[in-house]
Amino acid sequence: MPSSSRSGDAAAEEPRQRVIEAAADLLAREGRDAVTTRAVAVAAGLQPPAIYRLFGDKDGLLEAVAEYGFVTFLAAKKVDPDPKDPIEDLRAGWDLAVEFGLSHPALYTLMYSEPSSTTTAAYRAGMEVLMGRLRRLAAGGWLRVDEELAAAIIHATARGAVLTWLSLPEDRRDPALLSTLRESMVTAVTHEEPAVQDAGPAGAARALRAALPEQTILSNGEQHLLREWLDRLAHDDAR
Structure with missing residues (x-):
């Protein structure tokens, strides 16, 4: 590809990324209602028409911010292709998802409230990481239910943990809620001992x-x- 084409692509991408990051920052500091096209344009140092040119409308912008959330979360995942303890690896993955949600409440809520978010490349990449964990559990005889149901249980308990925690007054947030939900998930999807003694x-x-x-x-x-x-x-x- 000619260098001029690469430079043009980079130039087009730079303001788009700047807008997404400005919107994500507004979302984190002031909530979803603060993410208006005018406020984002000012924060990004652009004119409001640029938002429509880059994203179509506000919904398109919010979808891009949700995708940014999945990309950020995916970058935080540390994938061990051969964990010594697959059950602990499952716990660690669940904890990471919940910690991300508690650290980025507004962004997390947006990520899982936009229907199109679950069709993005970053979301699918994250699902591949989870399904890889579940395939290792299944191959080792640890999995109690089929892989699709296990994935649904893991997502439901993690999202439920985050949203329930955030809905509670701070003085009623008991860490036992999170650990109990995590262990309920582990019990629901895995055996205490592998059903298959020899993996493979x-x-x-x-x-x-x-x-x-x-x-x-x-x-x-x-x-x-x-x-x-x-x-x-x-x-x-x-x-």
Whole structure:
């Protein structure tokens, strides 16, 4: 790409980022009602028409600020691809999400009140981090429910913790609320001991094969076919 094109892109992006950061600052200091196109334009050192040119309208600006929130949160995440304790890794991720919400209450509320926010690239990247944690738990036999339900429980408890805490008078904010909700989440989505002793497909296949005679949903033919598949998977790591 020619250097002049890169310079042009940077020049176009710089005022946009300046507006987003000015809006985020107003949001944090004075609340959502203070984020008017005129106030943001003044804070960013631009004329109000520039806001409409860059974002379309105020809703477009707020969506961009919500995306900025997800980007900021994602940058704070420290991802361990192979944690020593996947349950503690889950707790740490939940704590990080709640701490971000409590530290950025207005921004957090905006992030989860704009319907289009959950379609952004930063939100999807954050979800990939969470689903990675859940896949590791599932592969190790720790997960009590399926991954999609586990993700929903984790989000519901974290958001509930943040919004409930913020709704309480300061003298009634008991830290036990947060730790209790976190441990309720852990209990809901994980086993105390791994259901599969050997991580990986072979261990999971052996565990499922052992439980197969206890189920009545499958027909005899389906059980026979599934047992054949499980036998192959269970012995695959011995090859």
